[in-house]
Amino acid sequence: MIYLSLFYEFAKIGLFAMGGGLATLPFLYNLSERIPAWFSSEQVTDMIAISESTPGPIAINMATYAGFTVAGIPGALFATLGVTAPSILIATLIARILTQFKENRLVTAAFDGIRPAAMGLIAAAGWAVFQVTLLQLPLYTQTGRLADLVYIPALLLAAALFTLSVVFKKLHPAVWLALAALVGIVFRMGGA
């Protein structure tokens, strides 16, 4: 049964991929080698591009796309259920334990330490987006001009969005993403 094997293979990915969406990649490449009839490694590369440029969790996008490629809409459902099932089970258990130990002094202390660490991780994610969006290191090393180090239009857009979002606090954050997308299209910021 192809649906059951899809569920099984993606449940394994969900159980063993630590650290979110892109951690599923090595498993998908491995799958394309073990079961070539499902999809090729080139198709996995396409899946990354599409998963990163559509909304939603990357791991879910990858599983849905891969499942659809293998067996249409039911395939997409079974692969997505598979990749999420272990997470939902484990996180539910942890949530139970957490409620029981919430008042425990050591648990509270542990979270006092964890919170700033989580901030560091989020800042690192922001840094990664900053590098992709604003920094132009290859161009800068070529020309040596300081003005080439940063992609000025994106910097201006970011500064404008930041100012606007501070002034209009009540608006939904999606407004700023929509505006950013529009500016990107109108000014052909991707050069396409």
Place this chain on the structure above:
Amino acid sequence: MRKGVALFLSCARVGALTFGGGYAMLPFLHKELVSRHGWLKEEDLVDYFALSQCLPGPIAINTATLCGNKVMGVGGGLIASAGIIFPALCIIIVIAALLGHYQDIPAVKNAFVGIRAGVMVLILKALIQLSRSSLKNAVSILICVASFALTVFTNASPVLFVVGAAVVGMALSLRKKARE
């Protein structure tokens, strides 16, 4: 029943608006679960987010399950996860069925350069917000800088920092108790 529907819709909005994976969903989760409905405290959200890094599977699903559990028990965890998944599932199926080369469309490429600048701003704003509840003393600032630097400059797993930071937090609390 009504609360379940509201939770599903809130999480579906988060799923539909998050571009670029787990980290980018934080500002939206904050907007929906903390500001709009007041179901979670800001500290809860950060705790779940950190914990989600240490669990296997998609970070978004781990976070949604933990948040949903807090809001309305085991069923809430399921509803929240379903909400996060639903828009992605629909969008990807449409793209896979109709537009194989969606990412090559010029407007899509241009839009994404703009969207990334927007995502960067949202993450920055989330950080400013979080710093109020997370950075309480010199040690917490040190932990934050260390976990940032180690993530950027090494390939070490975030699980290490989160577990390490938990140990530091517990050790400090034990020492404080010993002093008292």
